[in-house]
Amino acid sequence: MNPAIDIIYEAPLPEEYNELRVKAGLSAKDIAGASIALGNSIFCIILRQSNDLIGMGRIIGDGGCFYHIVDIAVDPSYQGKGLGKLLMAEITQFLxxxxxxxxxxxxxxxxxxDQLYKKFGFEYTYPKSVGMYKKY
Structure with a gap:
């Protein structure tokens, strides 16, 4: 029997944040930058099992007009078990x-x-607008 999954409303440590990002197929971030970013989050949720970080999500933004959901990540060995949906449900409730x-x-x-996010009411911006980015 697997130990329970704990839902915790706090940021992960920068090192484990990066570790989970890489496991989930996202890019690693500079540790100093990650430390600042995690501390400036509007909302953080992490999932732990036996103290291991297995899922996370954050909201960043100005806290008034604009919110941006980032870092939705689930350890691949836990994917397909509804944890992404759990993270999005908690984030949606906060919003x-x-x-x-x-x-x-x-x-x-x-x-x-994108199919998960559609279930929470998100729509594509295209063709009215498109996402853009600049990476340093």
Whole structure:
């Protein structure tokens, strides 16, 4: 029998944040930058099993008009068990309770995760707008 999964509302440590990002197929981030970023989050949720970080998600933004969902990641050995849906449900609940009327909530969706986000009311911006980025 597997130990219970703990839902915790705090940021992970920068090192384990990077470790989970890489496991989940995302890029690693500079540790100093990650430390600052995690501390500036509007909302963080992490999932732990036996103290191991197995899932996470964050909201960043200005806390008033704009919110951006980032770092939705689940350890591959735990994928397919509804944990991404759990993370998004918790994030959605936070936004439902805290976002102001007419706030803009955005995210960048990799396929096939876009199908999960659609279940939470997210729509494609294309063709009216497209996502853009600049990486340093």
């Amino acid at each position: 439902d309770e805290n976002a102001f009327k007419d706030s803009y909530v955005s995210l960048i969706a990799d396929s096939p995760a």
